Amino acid sequence: MTNNSPLQLINHPIFKFHRLTISIKRDDLIHPIISGNKWRKLKYNLIHAKNNHKSSVLSFGGAYSNHIHALAFACHQQSLASIGIIRGEPHYANNFTLSWAKYWGMKLIFVDRETYKKRHQQDYLQQLQNQFSQSFIVPEGGSNKLALLGMSEVIDELNQQTKFDSLLCPIGSAGTLAGLIQGDSNQHNLIGIAVLKQGADNKSYLRDEVIKLLPNNTKDYQNWHIENNMHRGGYAKFSASDLERIFAFSKATNIPFEPIYSGKMLLALLDLIEQGYFPAGHKIVMLHTGGLQGLGGLAERKLINTKQWGVPPQAPSS
Numbered sequence: 001m002t003n004n005s006p007l008q009l010i011n012h013p014i015f016k017f018h019r020l021t022i023s024i025k026r027d028d029l030i031h032p033i034i035s036g037n038k039w040r041k042l043k044y045n046l047i048h049a050k051n052n053h054k055s056s057v058l059s060f061g062g063a064y065s066n067h068i069h070a071l072a073f074a075c076h077q078q079s080l081a082s083i084g085i086i087r088g089e090p091h092y093a094n095n096f097t098l099s100w101a102k103y104w105g106m107k108l109i110f111v112d113r114e115t116y117k118k119r120h121q122q123d124y125l126q127q128l129q130n131q132f133s134q135s136f137i138v139p140e141g142g143s144n145k146l147a148l149l150g151m152s153e154v155i156d157e158l159n160q161q162t163k164f165d166s167l168l169c170p171i172g173s174a175g176t177l178a179g180l181i182q183g184d185s186n187q188h189n190l191i192g193i194a195v196l197k198q199g200a201d202n203k204s205y206l207r208d209e210v211i212k213l214l215p216n217n218t219k220d221y222q223n224w225h226i227e228n229n230m231h232r233g234g235y236a237k238f239s240a241s242d243l244e245r246i247f248a249f250s251k252a253t254n255i256p257f258e259p260i261y262s263g264k265m266l267l268a269l270l271d272l273i274e275q276g277y278f279p280a281g282h283k284i285v286m287l288h289t290g291g292l293q294g295l296g297g298l299a300e301r302k303l304i305n306t307k308q309w310g311v312p313p314q315a316p317s318s
């Protein structure tokens with residue numbers, strides 16, 4: 001699979017009015033299933049698993065996780081087994097996302113919320129490693145140091161494709177932004193859009209996660225920040241007017257977005273432009289991180305209008 005996704009210039013009256021050049025790095029076009037940041041983050045993880053003679057990859061996710069969906073397919077394609085530790089009840093096995101994961105052979109293990117909270121704890125990870133000794137364990141969202149290597153390749157490609165000032169991406173588990181920061185080495189202004197609300201007790205949670213993933217000397221990386229107030233109510237939350245704005249933009253530009261990650265990044269960009277954040281003449285790139293399979297789960301839960309949004313196909317029933 002090749003990364004090298006196209007960079008598309010977006011013509012839109014708002015951008016023209018503010019004299020800004022906006023392009024989008026279409027990582028959603030890398031592959032119909034493992035699209036966006038998924039392939040970037042998994043690539044070196046799967047190579048590592050194979051080089052270390054592991055027969056399977058184990059990871060963690062929610063019931064509609066893009067990462068779990070992509071991991072199941074990628075492992076199937078690479079002749080590796082896959083195991084998903086899923087937060088929630090077993091009935092989710094038949095939902096849009098997990099039906100596909102099962103179809104690609106993923107073994108699903110459902111755990112309650114308390115158990116799922118232990119996903120970063122060393123003793124729990126060791127217990128899983130003992131139980132699945134042939135598995136390579138990848139954290140939730142695929143965000144580890146190997147993921148950073150794959151993500152940093154976006155910067156190499158962009159440098160071949162264009163000159164730009166700022167790069168935007170959505171942030172969930174932090175690996176995407178951390179990889180861009182590592183690859184960028186202070187060349188551009190990097191802006192992460194938090195798609196979730198951080199707890200009142202830890203408002204710098206995402207920033208801390210990014211720093212944990214970066215090589216030790218984080219002072220080397222100064223050119224980034226996180227927009228923390230553009231999550232639109234929390235993870236997977238959005239209003240009817242958010243949906244309308246995303247849909248209208250998709251229709252006007254013919255670029256598919258979904259409202260959990262890429263759509264929130266888009267709305268954040270539009271809001272930052274309105275706030276005058278970018279000076280005239282600024283060149284901005286949005287990174288399309290894929291996640292379009294998520295539309296299937298949103299349609300299933302009747303959270304989007306299926307007549308408007310292009311909904312991906314269901315897994316064949318086994």
Ligand SMILES: Cc1ncc(COP(=O)(O)O)c(C=O)c1O
Nearest residue numbers: 066172173174175176261289291
């Ligand atoms: C489609 C999509 N975009 C962006 C992100 C955020 O990336 P990260 O978890 O690396 O912060 C995710 C979550 O992994 C995602 O599924």
